Amino acid sequence: MSYNLETAEHPERLRRVAIDPVSRVEGHGKVTILLDEHNKVHQVRLHIVEFRGFEKFIQGRPYWEVPVMVQRLCGICPVSHHLAASKALDIIVGARKLTPPAEKLRRLMHYGQMLQSHALHFFHLCSPDLLFGFDSDVTRRNIVGVAAAHPDIAKQGVLLRKFGQEVIRVTAGKRVHGTGAVPGGMNKSLTVAERDELLKDVYRIVAWSRDAVHLIQKVHTQDPGLYNSFGIFRSNFMSIVGHNGDLDFYHGSLRARDDNGKLIFDGVDYQQYDKYIEEEVRPWSYMKFPFFKSIGKEHGWYKVGPLARVQNCDQISTPFAEHERKEFVDYAGGTPMHAPLAYHWTRMIEMLHAAEVIKDLLHDDDLLSDNLMVEGERRMEGVGVIEAPRGTLFHHYRVDENDLITMANLIVSTTNNNQAMNEAVRHVARRYLHGREITEGLLNHIEVAIRAFDPCLSCATHALGKMPLEVELVDPEGQIVHSLSRS
């Protein structure tokens, strides 16, 4: 847990390698690597090149607009923002505890989101690297290549994601820009027809999710030399955990452990998160660096997401996923696994859990109930926390007496993982690039490390004609001596 390689002593004497944008992640990211004349790595940074600015954008808006507006933060997991904002605003409208049907409907929506996002990530962000190898032909190393070589896996990936999107559509009203959750509850329940339509497919979804766990388990355990060490660094980790220490994506209290698995804090009401977590600003990145106050910024940073959650909980409430969790814990040898590529394995365990929870919820008639709203004593401030696909997501709002937002603070999953991703990139640069001629395959190793965390680096924006991946080697005088690009 150090800042090794974050800042070089004499950067003016070094060559600069820029990977911009990082491919297969949302928005724009940039990795800069400063090398000397012997290709020795002196500085590695993962930059965020686009300022999010969403907190300012929300200020001055009526609070009831926020759950819909924040979905535009991310085109891949809008539901996470929708629900985190709704949970924060529940507090403001005095709805600290929702009706059981409302909470179950929100859970269904959220677990549909987890399922579709994890399916997308595994089958379409990471399986190209895992199935073909990091050095394979770049033209094959994408979902289209996966579809060509493994049509069954690709088709399952498409249908798993489609199912998750359908769960979202029936609970939120639309596939995107849904309005299902409102401060104090939900504005719609399921119809019998909607529930039955999902029930028809859910057993197949559970079966495919089990297959996906077994696939990644096989890939991981067949090459432990690579998968247990690639990009590895030790760190604290954090997530919310549910009642009795269960894995819970929707609600719970904050729990953090150190790199050996020892509790740092537990049972923390997330309304008090700012007493435990602080965000540091560094001049070279727009993205802040959060850390645990009790430990300090040098050693108090942490990782979040599937690898943290599966190892932070005491058990998983659904049988198939719990079986797979135990397999994973046994493989790790009873101590926390820190290898970034283990994110993929744990992500699939979570996808299986999401599928099982969806199956169970679909058998609960509360989903058909109209008892969806509660209200209570109005408050001026609220915090909502949820476990989004990429990790813990905080939404914190204050409102005035005119119901307008006066303050918004969002700590998104990728921000929570900021230092962790930088550490993974530095480890890979040191291990694979140090002293070697830079090739596309070597640079992809950097991206493999980043993709393991599934970062979301910017608000959802998309346009045809965006710049392809570009790599430039720049000498100490600032002259480009070599460049690589993908188009």
Next chain:
Amino acid sequence: MTAPVVVFAVGNPSRGDDAIGPELCGRLAEWLGSEGLADGVELIEDFQLQIEHALDLKGRQIALFIDAGLRTPGPYTFRRIAPATGMALTTHELPPEAVLQVYMQTEDGEPPPAFVLCVRGEEFELGAPLSPAVLSHVEDAFTLLQSLCRQPAPTAWEQATA
């Protein structure tokens, strides 16, 4: 019944000119309704193209992808596209050609004839409205869309690409 034409309109309404796709989608929905053509065209609006959109191509006679363009020719380009392997640099924003390719691989058949309408954008700032410079691009593109929807046949659309 599956509409013979599917139109994918891509973009984030809160990101300046990235809203070109949703803007055209909204206008098109209104116009199709007023012209009595709504049954023939299904409109799908989304932030980004994704793999599951390949499933929306099933049973179509024509597909159209509308998106904003960054540093692309103005006011718009309109072209026929084909399935393409290896064009996707990112999977979070799958290119239209890759959606066609995923269709081929997962459905084991040829996708419908597909076209891209790429309307040049200028500013993509968070919270910004459509920039003044692109309003005329949107008008021009909408005129083309009306013409295409009146003649929903691949040969007629091919001629419009010239």
